[in-house]
Amino acid sequence: MKVPELLGRSDYALISELIPEGARVLDLGCGDGALLAWLKENKRVMARGVEIKRDLVQAAVARGVTVYQGDIEASLTDYPDGAFDFVILSQTLQETRRPQAVLERMLRVGRHAIVAFPNFGHWRVRLAHLTSGRAPRTPLFPYNWYESPNINFLTVMDFEEFLRNQSWQIERRMFLAGHRRIEWSPNLLCEIAVYLIRRGCKVCYSDN
């Protein structure tokens, strides 16, 4: 199944499908605010963004998005519990220093979390590693080891195991390879995984 692009990105198209009209949305690592501006315009959401890079913050403010310039993890401590319906972390999880803390806080300030990340288990990554004997460089992970922003390398299987251990629920998951939806063997075939998750009933986490 082919997925259309939204603002040049297929994962944005999937994310936007998950968000209903008028929702309260926080986008962590919102960049120049393109996704939030689109959601505001087309879904009339209450939009908030967090971004650390100064020039991107300015670009986002200039297009009328409410942005907080700062670190993602630190920013999450100030919002009240349940302040948002959806907290988005799009292709940034692999760059966060304490991903577990970030995800826990996302599910404190938001009822749902949307997490999109590049899948390190993709066959191309495995093949590159196996054949070259070096840190894999692929279209999805194009960086040299010494200049990569990525510090966590996780796969679809890793992430789902983590969610199970946390007793968090997967409400929806979608897998992308280029512009195509992947329905089977996602750990081997998908490039970008998109999850909609929420806290399980059993676990109660308080963020102090």
Add this chain to the structure above:
Amino acid sequence: MISEVHYAQFASLALDCGDTLRDVTVAYESYGSLNRERTNAILILHAFTGDAHAAGIDPEGKPGWWANMIGPAKAFDTDRYFVLCSNILGGCRGTTGPSSINPETGKPYGLRFPVITVRDIVRLQKALVDHLGIPKLLAVAGGSMGGMQALEWVVSYPDMVEACLPIATTARHSAQQIAFNETGRQAIVADPDFNGGDYYDGPPPARGLAVARMVGHITYMSDESMREKFGRRLRNRESLSFGFDIDFEVESYLRYRGSQFVGRFDANSYLYITKAMDYFDLANGAPSLAAALEKVLSRFLVISFTSDWLYPSYQSLEIVNALRSRNHDVTYCELSSSYGHDAFLVDVGEQTGIVSGFLARVAKEAGVSEGKGARA
């Protein structure tokens, strides 16, 4: 754009200290046109030694103190918005202050002028806005002490402001900020010409006021901007004087700034306004800053500057985080500049982009039409 000062008179103004001021005058300027619905007014709030002349060119050819930010196609676009700026209470540039005539004695108030607060200053601005028939402001905006007034506005009159832009400012004066102000005040009071504030018939406490201004100027710059601007360059000489004349460029600059200031500013106003700043604490009475901001209804754009050590970014973040903890609509940006606290006045390139983008959004959400109606 030639600007013109207007005056509004008010019979009385109740003050936080319990006194009531009689016969209060406010000097103000305005730029652009108020739209028919009266929804496009932006109140600009000046910093400590500023005045009503924020934009355009006055009849003597002097540009406004924020002329780079206010005007056609500028950040505060006078083709779209009606921009208003008044001299603050306690000032000496047309609005009632300690150098004004006390109606009870027929002489200048001097130190008989009551001690005022930022809230008093804002109360008078509110009277002006009411007087001009503006039911709600699209925005209140200002840097430094102007930012304090902007914050006070949304706490005192939450339903009168769509958006608040506190720039390079704080929600409460810190010990360091009070300390610098007290140093300036003591320089004035120690001047032999001060005469308990009654110097209007003789020479003003010029030396003290100049020293106060010199200290102020140091705090407005940054280590980096002073190194760039002056370094250790000598002033009109090849070698050190081995005396206490001016050796260095920076000494010359500060002396010049100090003496120039004496000509345009009243020493008593210096005392009263710095005191108002030192008394400023937005949380005043509330259990926390966040609690004080609980009921505000405005959207916020908070801006700080990397090299501003007088109002450092952490103070802006206190405001921002308090607002976020109550889930208010707050945008925060720390702009990069080497100009120190002065950045909000002089380094306006990036500031222009974010202010105009923010205002455009607020105007759109508030359903504001273009400002082509009648003048206020």
